[in-house]
Amino acid sequence: MKINGDYHEVAIEPQRTLLEVLREDLGLTGTKFGCDTGECGACTVLMDGNPVLSCMTLAVEVQDKDILTIEGIARHAELHPLQRSFIEHGAIQCGYCTAGMILSAKALLDKLPKPTETQVKRAIEGNLCRCTGYNKIIEAIMNTDCGDK
Amino acid sequence: MSEALSYVGQRIPRKDGCEKATGKATYTVDVSLPRMLWGRILRSPYPHARILNIDTSKAQRLSGVKAVISHRDTLGIKHGFVETPRYPPDQYLLAEERVRYVGEEIAAVAASDELTAEEALSLIEVEYEELPAVFDPLEAMKLDAPEIHPTHPKVDEPLKNIAGKTSATWGDVEKGFGESFCVREDRFESQLRTHAYLEPQATVAYYDETGKLNVWTSSQGAFIKRAKLAKTLGLPFSNVRVLKSYTGGAFGGKVDLFSHEFCASLLSMKCHLPVKMVYSREEVFCAARHGQPLIVEVKTGVKKDGTLVAQQIRTINNCGAYRGSGVVVIFLSWGFAMLPYRLPNLKYDGYAVYTNNPVRCPQRGHGAPQVRFAIESQLDMIAQELHLDPIQIRLTNARQKGEALPNNDTVGSCGLIDCINEAARVTNFIQKYGKRKSGRRRKGIGIGVSSYFSGSLIYPNSSSVIVKVHDDGTVTLLTGASDIGQGAETILCQIVAEELGVPTEEISVVAADTETTPVDIGAWISGGARVSGNAAKKAAESVREQLLDVAAEELEANKGDLRIENKEIFVLGSPQRKISFSEAVALSIMKRDGNPVIGEGHFRTVKNVPYHPSLATTKGRWSDSYAFDAQVAEVEVDTETGIVTLTHAVTVHDCGFPINPLLIEGQVDGQVSMAQGQALFEEVLMENGRTLTVSFLDYKIPCALNTVKSECFEIITEEYKRGAPYTTKEVGEGLVSGILAAIANAVYDAVGVRVRKLPIHPNFILEALRKKQERCR
Numbered sequence: 001m002k003i004n005g006d007y008h009e010v011a012i013e014p015q016r017t018l019l020e021v022l023r024e025d026l027g028l029t030g031t032k033f034g035c036d037t038g039e040c041g042a043c044t045v046l047m048d049g050n051p052v053l054s055c056m057t058l059a060v061e062v063q064d065k066d067i068l069t070i071e072g073i074a075r076h077a078e079l080h081p082l083q084r085s086f087i088e089h090g091a092i093q094c095g096y097c098t099a100g101m102i103l104s105a106k107a108l109l110d111k112l113p114k115p116t117e118t119q120v121k122r123a124i125e126g127n128l129c130r131c132t133g134y135n136k137i138i139e140a141i142m143n144t145d146c147g148d149k
Numbered sequence: 150m151s152e153a154l155s156y157v158g159q160r161i162p163r164k165d166g167c168e169k170a171t172g173k174a175t176y177t178v179d180v181s182l183p184r185m186l187w188g189r190i191l192r193s194p195y196p197h198a199r200i201l202n203i204d205t206s207k208a209q210r211l212s213g214v215k216a217v218i219s220h221r222d223t224l225g226i227k228h229g230f231v232e233t234p235r236y237p238p239d240q241y242l243l244a245e246e247r248v249r250y251v252g253e254e255i256a257a258v259a260a261s262d263e264l265t266a267e268e269a270l271s272l273i274e275v276e277y278e279e280l281p282a283v284f285d286p287l288e289a290m291k292l293d294a295p296e297i298h299p300t301h302p303k304v305d306e307p308l309k310n311i312a313g314k315t316s317a318t319w320g321d322v323e324k325g326f327g328e329s330f331c332v333r334e335d336r337f338e339s340q341l342r343t344h345a346y347l348e349p350q351a352t353v354a355y356y357d358e359t360g361k362l363n364v365w366t367s368s369q370g371a372f373i374k375r376a377k378l379a380k381t382l383g384l385p386f387s388n389v390r391v392l393k394s395y396t397g398g399a400f401g402g403k404v405d406l407f408s409h410e411f412c413a414s415l416l417s418m419k420c421h422l423p424v425k426m427v428y429s430r431e432e433v434f435c436a437a438r439h440g441q442p443l444i445v446e447v448k449t450g451v452k453k454d455g456t457l458v459a460q461q462i463r464t465i466n467n468c469g470a471y472r473g474s475g476v477v478v479i480f481l482s483w484g485f486a487m488l489p490y491r492l493p494n495l496k497y498d499g500y501a502v503y504t505n506n507p508v509r510c511p512q513r514g515h516g517a518p519q520v521r522f523a524i525e526s527q528l529d530m531i532a533q534e535l536h537l538d539p540i541q542i543r544l545t546n547a548r549q550k551g552e553a554l555p556n557n558d559t560v561g562s563c564g565l566i567d568c569i570n571e572a573a574r575v576t577n578f579i580q581k582y583g584k585r586k587s588g589r590r591r592k593g594i595g596i597g598v599s600s601y602f603s604g605s606l607i608y609p610n611s612s613s614v615i616v617k618v619h620d621d622g623t624v625t626l627l628t629g630a631s632d633i634g635q636g637a638e639t640i641l642c643q644i645v646a647e648e649l650g651v652p653t654e655e656i657s658v659v660a661a662d663t664e665t666t667p668v669d670i671g672a673w674i675s676g677g678a679r680v681s682g683n684a685a686k687k688a689a690e691s692v693r694e695q696l697l698d699v700a701a702e703e704l705e706a707n708k709g710d711l712r713i714e715n716k717e718i719f720v721l722g723s724p725q726r727k728i729s730f731s732e733a734v735a736l737s738i739m740k741r742d743g744n745p746v747i748g749e750g751h752f753r754t755v756k757n758v759p760y761h762p763s764l765a766t767t768k769g770r771w772s773d774s775y776a777f778d779a780q781v782a783e784v785e786v787d788t789e790t791g792i793v794t795l796t797h798a799v800t801v802h803d804c805g806f807p808i809n810p811l812l813i814e815g816q817v818d819g820q821v822s823m824a825q826g827q828a829l830f831e832e833v834l835m836e837n838g839r840t841l842t843v844s845f846l847d848y849k850i851p852c853a854l855n856t857v858k859s860e861c862f863e864i865i866t867e868e869y870k871r872g873a874p875y876t877t878k879e880v881g882e883g884l885v886s887g888i889l890a891a892i893a894n895a896v897y898d899a900v901g902v903r904v905r906k907l908p909i910h911p912n913f914i915l916e917a918l919r920k921k922q923e924r925c926r
């Protein structure tokens with residue numbers, strides 16, 4: 001499996017989900033367990049640049065894919081612009097949805113650096129947040145400067 | 150004007166932002182220990198049944214199973230959200246001879262993996278004898294209802310299922326009604342809603358080789374968990390350590406001790422291995438505690454000019470099979486009823502009624518949303534009868550600074566009139582309100598007012614903070630406070646930063662660990678900013694004084710002439726005469742018997758009062774600071790589909806003064822969103838004690854497409870000064886209520902349909918519009 005640019009060799013049972021393998025075998029607990037049924041978006045990761053729900057994805061399906069998790073988006077010590085923007089705009093409260101939210105937003109901004117508010121809302125509509133009412137998350141995404149990308 | 154502040158009052162991003170944005174923050178679900186086992190719980194399939202026998206022997210023999218527990222393995226100690234002589238604890242953590250709701254915990258297992266644990270549950274044999282059950286509170290109040298707790302002392306004879314009753318009288322309501330120009334009686338119902346925290350209930354417990362129980366649990370306060378675990382497990386407090394893990398949302402749903410926390414602990418004590426329990430989402434919906442559905446009956450008498458003369462209120466709470474916080478919500482409902490408006494005569498009776506439903510707990514607002522929805526709706530109806538506008542009637546009755554409350558608290562500072570005026574002004578309320586609407590999509594505007602207490606007395610009754618300065622002049626703050634997303638760690642840092650002139654980035658926080666941090670009241674009694682904040686202020690002040698003392702001696706200056714800036718202490722007027730914090734610490738160690746400069750601060754709200762007020766009579770001090778707000782909702786109602794959309798929400802609130810406006814806006818937005826869900830679509834549906842809404846597909850919470858334009862304005866009534874305690878007010882849960890009521894009032898303004906029951910289903914709107922049309926024909 002290629003996760004965050006690193007290759008990992010794991011022996012796993014075929015029914016195990018990508019979420020379980022990330023969290024339990026690889027120690028990548030930044031990807032969160034929220035519902036295990038594909039409803040809340042907390043487990044969102046990027047597969048070849050597109051958001052997928054890792055709780056609904058079998059780990060064996062991703063063998064030749066490029067998986068990106070929240071742990072892989074900062075460059076060394078430097079935060080990704082989305083991470084900075086989320087912090088500065090107060091888009092994080094309890095933080096449980098944050099990883100999934102940032103990855104959904106990243107998939108959007110990689111394709112569409114200057115999205116409209118509606119495009120932002122559509123991109124994160126599958127990521128539930130109970131703390132923020134989404135206002136500051138939308139603000140953070142729309143004000144992310146990806147210029148250095 | 151007050152002195153310029155550098156940190157308090159500033160929009161400082163949250164302290165834990167980086168950890169959370171990078172996925173490094175450890176939540177309870179992320180805690181993993183070597184040789185950790187998975188725990189699962191066996192739950193009752195029946196709403197009411199006698200347990201004839203529990204046989205765990207087959208489960209115990211299953212390979213991979215390390216421990217199985219049922220009631221016999223416990224000390225048989227009951228617990229309760231409140232434990233008072235009138236309301237003694239009423240719930241076992243594992244059912245003894247009776248189960249009283251679907252989902253009640255009967256047994257638990259710990260096994261090497263989740264699937265084995267699940268299989269073990271299926272091997273536990275339980276013999277039941279079904280008993281008649283009752284689900285509706287009014288049915289449960291009938292004399293022939295099935296008795297849910299036959300051996301309990303009765304609260305309200307001859308009724309059998311009354312879990313609690315609150316009664317209070319202030320003035321003479323009958324006389325008041327007699328003197329009123331207009332008297333109205335109405336009934337309102339609020340649904341069963343739930344918190345929908347994203348991190349499920351989760352606990353990791355490890356009873357280690359030294360006999361210490363270490364617990365990580367998704368919670369709102371470590372100290373209350375420790376106290377209840379110690380009591381029910383029969384351990385000394387010092388043998389239970391609750392450690393910090395981040396909490397992925399709580400909103401009131403993670404306060405009390407829960408069975409899974411007890412079971413994970415007891416299982417670990419049995420097998421001396423770490424045990425982890427994480428609820429499935431379905432388990433959260435079916436068995437975890439939800440909020441409180443409330444029936445509110447209001448009779449109100451007013452003068453011709455809209456002045457309130459008398460109000461009589463009866464609330465009935467379907468509190469589930471055990472008290473939970475059901476007896477608290479009926480007390481609080483009295484408080485939220487009497488707070489915002491002047492009421493010369495008030496009579497209140499609240500009933501918490503046992504039913505065979507799952508247990509309930511606080512949810513953001515804890516009674517206020519339900520009560521304000523009822524009272525504010527009725528106030529609009531009264532205003533209409535008297536040809537007054539909604540703003541005018543609220544201004545006429547709004548409480549003002551210094552008024553006495555029925556429980557002998559005083560209002561203290563109060564910006565309610567300014568809140569109402571400002572909310573009306575910024576929304577152009579009067580211009581928009583009451584205009585005849587036509588067409589398919591009709592707009593409406595409504596207002597709601599509420600008030601909330603800011604901390605009260607409940608265990609552990611105190612917050613304490615320690616601040617220490619390091620050799621290099623940086624600072625560490627130790628607090629028992631739990632940051633559940635509200636930003637407790639951040640605001641405490643801001644306060645310490647302000648007192649010491651040390652940037653927030655140079656203050657590290659050690660938090661929420663019962664072993665290493667001092668006691669804290671917890672993130673569930675709306676007192677964090679005031680109680681824990683003042684404790685932090687005192688601790689920092691002590692450090693400041695100690696540093697200044699040493700510096701005054703060294704610089705041969707008067708303490709009063711010294712100033713602190715940028716971790717340096719200098720003499721006012723001759724800035725070259727200075728020493729750094731680092732030097733001051735070294736001097737203190739040398740000259741003060743090795744004292745490395747440690748400050749401590751303690752704070753308790755409602756001073757000189759031994760306990761919280763009486764839950765039965767409401768007598769006694771409740772809080773010494775009350776927040777006020779007025780909120781305006783603008784909605785659009787689609788008359789063809791019946792769908793109501795909240796288009797704009799304005800909150801004007803008196804929170805004393807804002808410690809961190811950025812965090813406050815986040816709290817406001819979140820509460821508006823929660824109210825939007827409660828008003829328009831959220832409802833936990835139950836049938837005969839079984840939960841029908843078991844996922845986020847069944848229970849819809851607002852998603853990004855439902856985002857409401859939310860604006861927030863502050864009315865400042867208090868101030869922060871260095872070197873003195875401050876008063877500030879709550880912002881974390883009081884702001885669900887006004888906007889909830891405002892939405893219902895705005896719906897009336899849009900289509901002339903009065904909402905008496907939440908949520909506002911589209912089919913209710915369509916049916917009401919159809920009936921209206923028929924009447925017109």
